Amino acid sequence: MKLLHTADWHIGRRLHGFDLTDEQQNAFDQIERIAQAEQVDGMIIAGDLYDRRLPSEASVAMVDEMLQKLNLVDQLPIYAVSGNHDSATRLATGTPWFKSTQLYLHTELSQAFNPVELADTQLFLCPYFEPFDAQQYFKDDSLQHLDQAFKRVVLEMKKKFDPAKKHLLVAHFFAAGSSTTDSETNLTVGGLAAVPTDLLTDFDYVALGHLHGKDALQTPTVRYSGSPVKFSLSEAKQEKGVWIVDTEKSPVALTFKPITPIHDVKQVTGSFDELMASTDDESIDHENYVGITLTDKQPIPNVMARLRDVFPRIVTLGRADGFEAQVRYQGESSQQIRQKSPMALLGDFYQKIAKEPLSPQQEKWAKTALKAAHEEETQA
Amino acid sequence: MKLLHTADWHIGRRLHGFDLTDEQQNAFDQIERIAQAEQVDGMIIAGDLYDRRLPSEASVAMVDEMLQKLNLVDQLPIYAVSGNHDSATRLATGTPWFKSTQLYLHTELSQAFNPVELADTQLFLCPYFEPFDAQQYFKDDSLQHLDQAFKRVVLEMKKKFDPAKKHLLVAHFFAAGSSTTDSETNLTVGGLAAVPTDLLTDFDYVALGHLHGKDALQTPTVRYSGSPVKFSLSEAKQEKGVWIVDTEKSPVALTFKPITPIHDVKQVTGSFDELMASTDDESIDHENYVGITLTDKQPIPNVMARLRDVFPRIVTLGRADGFEAQVRYQGESSQQIRQKSPMALLGDFYQKIAKEPLSPQQEKWAKTALKAAHEEETQA
Numbered sequence: 001m002k003l004l005h006t007a008d009w010h011i012g013r014r015l016h017g018f019d020l021t022d023e024q025q026n027a028f029d030q031i032e033r034i035a036q037a038e039q040v041d042g043m044i045i046a047g048d049l050y051d052r053r054l055p056s057e058a059s060v061a062m063v064d065e066m067l068q069k070l071n072l073v074d075q076l077p078i079y080a081v082s083g084n085h086d087s088a089t090r091l092a093t094g095t096p097w098f099k100s101t102q103l104y105l106h107t108e109l110s111q112a113f114n115p116v117e118l119a120d121t122q123l124f125l126c127p128y129f130e131p132f133d134a135q136q137y138f139k140d141d142s143l144q145h146l147d148q149a150f151k152r153v154v155l156e157m158k159k160k161f162d163p164a165k166k167h168l169l170v171a172h173f174f175a176a177g178s179s180t181t182d183s184e185t186n187l188t189v190g191g192l193a194a195v196p197t198d199l200l201t202d203f204d205y206v207a208l209g210h211l212h213g214k215d216a217l218q219t220p221t222v223r224y225s226g227s228p229v230k231f232s233l234s235e236a237k238q239e240k241g242v243w244i245v246d247t248e249k250s251p252v253a254l255t256f257k258p259i260t261p262i263h264d265v266k267q268v269t270g271s272f273d274e275l276m277a278s279t280d281d282e283s284i285d286h287e288n289y290v291g292i293t294l295t296d297k298q299p300i301p302n303v304m305a306r307l308r309d310v311f312p313r314i315v316t317l318g319r320a321d322g323f324e325a326q327v328r329y330q331g332e333s334s335q336q337i338r339q340k341s342p343m344a345l346l347g348d349f350y351q352k353i354a355k356e357p358l359s360p361q362q363e364k365w366a367k368t369a370l371k372a373a374h375e376e377e378t379q380a
Numbered sequence: 381m382k383l384l385h386t387a388d389w390h391i392g393r394r395l396h397g398f399d400l401t402d403e404q405q406n407a408f409d410q411i412e413r414i415a416q417a418e419q420v421d422g423m424i425i426a427g428d429l430y431d432r433r434l435p436s437e438a439s440v441a442m443v444d445e446m447l448q449k450l451n452l453v454d455q456l457p458i459y460a461v462s463g464n465h466d467s468a469t470r471l472a473t474g475t476p477w478f479k480s481t482q483l484y485l486h487t488e489l490s491q492a493f494n495p496v497e498l499a500d501t502q503l504f505l506c507p508y509f510e511p512f513d514a515q516q517y518f519k520d521d522s523l524q525h526l527d528q529a530f531k532r533v534v535l536e537m538k539k540k541f542d543p544a545k546k547h548l549l550v551a552h553f554f555a556a557g558s559s560t561t562d563s564e565t566n567l568t569v570g571g572l573a574a575v576p577t578d579l580l581t582d583f584d585y586v587a588l589g590h591l592h593g594k595d596a597l598q599t600p601t602v603r604y605s606g607s608p609v610k611f612s613l614s615e616a617k618q619e620k621g622v623w624i625v626d627t628e629k630s631p632v633a634l635t636f637k638p639i640t641p642i643h644d645v646k647q648v649t650g651s652f653d654e655l656m657a658s659t660d661d662e663s664i665d666h667e668n669y670v671g672i673t674l675t676d677k678q679p680i681p682n683v684m685a686r687l688r689d690v691f692p693r694i695v696t697l698g699r700a701d702g703f704e705a706q707v708r709y710q711g712e713s714s715q716q717i718r719q720k721s722p723m724a725l726l727g728d729f730y731q732k733i734a735k736e737p738l739s740p741q742q743e744k745w746a747k748t749a750l751k752a753a754h755e756e757e758t759q760a
Contacts, residue, residue, distance in 0.1 A: 054434070057467060057469040057470060060469055060470055060473060061469050061472075064472065064473050064474070068476055072476055072477075087437060089437040089440055089441050090437060090440055092441075092444065093440060093444050093473050093474060094444070094473060094474025094475075094477060094478065095474075096448055096452055097452075097474060097477040097478050097480065097481060097483070098474065098477050100477065100480045100481075101477060101480075103477070
């Protein structure tokens with residue numbers, strides 16, 4: 001059986017104020033074409049269809065249209081779960097009717113133990129859940145942490161295992177060993193909220209959602225698909241796409257199918273003058289969403305507006321080694337510092353931040369200013 | 381064919397701060413039992429399933445469960461439209477799947493012209509719409525008002541009329557001749573936003589939603605079902621329930637099936653002492669939601685808290701003929717008024733508001749107070 005594995009659509013998400021609707025629609029259209037070209041038998045969506053629990057009407061209409069397209073027009077079975085960004089209750093609307101066309105959308109832990117039974121495969125769809133939900137379901141207060149809870153969940157699933165079939169798991173959580181990026185906002189990194197991957201070895205394949213990079217886990221049978229769109233600068237170097245999972249092979253054969261964005265998300269580093277003069281540089285796509293790092297040290301008036309003439313989609317703007325945010329006076333006591341002259345203090349300060357001494361001209365300006373300030377103070 | 385006609389569930393609504401969830405669930409349970417006892421062939425829900433466009437998760441879960449109960453458990457066909465309180469977009473989620481079990485839920489004007497075809501009946505489901513939607517749909521800017529727009533809508537529906545069948549319309553709007561109550565908050569009363577009932581004579585029955593009283597229209601073939609629960613004090617005297625519509629008869633035969641609330645909504649009038657002493661009066665149900673009108677004229681300290689000991693569900697509290705809000709000095713010019721003594725002015729004022737002169741004791745208190753005020757003023 002051939003399945004397409006995607007996750008973390010986050011419909012409704014914005015990138016530092018930029019509307020990503022077109023990017024998300026473009027990525028969806030490519031996912032649909034990949035499914036058709038690969039003639040997959042079904043599609044896995046491993047949680048976070050929406051970016052927020054209370055999605056806008058536009059987001060609701062978009063997700064609804066996407067699911068209709070895949071399931072009703074393309075007649076593709078869908079195996080989906082809710083993620084931590086979804087409202088399980090809102091996503092659950094209408095789900096009993098969806099099964100008539102093989103759209104399975106599990107939003108409650110209790111549903112995880114009723115696998116979708118295919119001819120040669122059992123598909124366990126486990127929605128995002130908190131340890132508290134497992135405590136309630138199993139009536140067991142000892143399930144305090146996600147690893148404990150998930151161990152119990154797997155135990156329960158294994159009771160349903162049909163030894164004649166393959167066993168696939170769709171889930172949405174942080175698996176140990178994963179690397180993290182900025183855009184998994186609700187993530188608690190660390191042991192308490194993580195599932196060790198060794199709990200997942202009983203499955204022929206585990207299709208995960210939650211982390212946005214496909215390489216967050218490298219295990220052969222447990223993978224994140226990653227998001228189809230880059231949602232933060234920390235994802236700039238990631239390759240986005242979907243997995244095609246062939247369950248006939250043992251272990252399952254995985255092929256990554258990339259998705260090409262309309263505008264990519266990239267880091268750009270250079271001096272202000274270099275960047276302003278880069279319009280003819282074909283190695284730089286000025287239409288990308290860019291995080292710009294300037295190598296300049298001097299102040300640049302109206303810098304953002306001027307850079308936007310060349311890069312219309314600036315996401316962040318920073319300095320490589322310009323004005324430091326924090327200055328530490330190492331080796332000098334406050335007593336020593338208090339004995340220094342204002343001019344000496346200013347010189348030290350400039351040296352710390354700009355990594356070079358005041359120029360003779362700067363020193364002259366500073367002395368004039370300090371003198372004027374001193375005179376005003378004396379007169380007051 | 382036998383149909384149950386209900387509307388205006390307004391799930392999520394509160395009554396002056398009181399949670400109506402239990403009342404709404406109770407009314408729903410009775411509707412379900414009526415449908416079973418009457419062995420109806422289907423249920424009409426004529427709009428406003430939700431109270432607001434952005435319903436809470438609890439409301440979403442409640443409506444979802446109700447529709448599942450009726451359609452999937454009781455296997456009852458449902459013919460529903462969105463009302464002005466619903467979000468058409470949110471309500472539309474999943475609707476293409478619902479048709480597989482004969483749950484028809486129309487949320488867009490374009491759907492109004494594809495009737496549900498039953499053996500002997502065509503059911504036109506017309507969601508709430510604004511004249512602007514009709515302008516867009518018909519590409520006709522002349523459809524400025526609802527009566528113009530609806531005339532055009534009916535014309536379009538009649539093109540689809542099968543003369544061998546009966547024609548039923550489900551819609552949600554203000555029909556001319558209707559009386560209005562406080563709780564149709566978004567209603568524009570008057571000609572512009574009303575549909576004259578003579579536009580509706582081509583249908584064998586028109587099942588309306590929008591107004592909350594079943595008697596708002598008395599025409600034999602055009603009826604509001606009213607809401608199943610009282611949502612405001614202005615609905616205190618209404619009888620709540622559903623219509624059973626028998627389309628075999630000509631004209632259709634209508635039977636009203638009442639719904640009994642857990643706690644009714646009632647107006648209560650009496651003096652404070654009478655009401656406080658009414659605990660043994662079995663003609664008064666103290667558990668009702670009550671709008672209390674006091675006949676007393678004098679101030680009553682801590683009146684609300686004391687009344688709540690006897691009536692735990694007070695919705696409003698007013699005075700029958702106590703302190704008037706507005707006082708008009710008829711017949712006296714401002715010149716005449718200015719020449720009156722403070723004591724005379726106070727006496728006039730009290731007479732106007734309390735409808736009786738100051739008592740000797742009150743006059744004595746007033747004189748003492750005025751004297752003290754005058755002394756303070758002179759010293760200052």
